[in-house]
Amino acid sequence: IRAVVFRSALGKKPFLRAGASLFDLEEGMSILCRARLSVYQPRGEYQLLVDALEPLGMGALQKAFEQLKARLQAEGLFDIACKKPIPFLPRRIGVITSPTGAVIKDILHITRRRFSSIDILVAPVRVQGLEAPDEIIRAIADMHSVGDVDVIILARGGGSIED
Structure with missing residues (x-):
């Protein structure tokens, strides 16, 4: 079954804010999703509408934290000049x-x-x-x-x- 996240839902979720996820999805990554089952009428297919998702497994939260920290570092937000x-x-x-x-x-x-x-x-x-x-x-x-x-x-x- 196909799972979809609509752009309008991104800003409302704890791990999906302001159009950018607080962790990066990677191939083979285990995640936990909360979703609703719906039917995509044009193809007559079932799909899951994802409401929230988070990394799953040992160290997943730490990994999400490190990815966010690296992204903020790349933006220069921790630079001495910003302080x-x-x-x-x-x-x-x-x-x-x-x-x-x-x-x-x-x-x-x-x-x-x-x-x-x-x-x-x-x-x-x-x-x-x-x-x-x-x-x-x-x-x-x-x-x-x-x-x-x-x-x-x-x-x-x-x-x-x-x-």
Whole structure:
């Protein structure tokens, strides 16, 4: 049975975003698909309409991560030229993290202990799950719109590469 992924579905799926997959499909690769059965009327054939797909097997998620990292590296996003200088003593720090995790407590405790005069602006977000990327992107944009933040810390606790 033929399996198809329509372009309109690409931006809606966890492993298929913005028209480009977060991992590259390769010949012989084992994948897990969620799909719906349909009939392609012009040929009277059954087909699977793929809603989501992900790599399967030992190391598949690590491979997807490495492929994404290599793609971002090739775009130059990790180059020194892309990095902004960090001020020696920032006046105002933006913190983007979960409001309930140990990370925010650690950041606030250490900052208050070492630099009690620094303002801290906290943007509470989810740092795990499918909603996390959109919330984090929105929080970064909000921090930039404030305009008076010298440094932004994006933090989360330990966890699995799946997160």
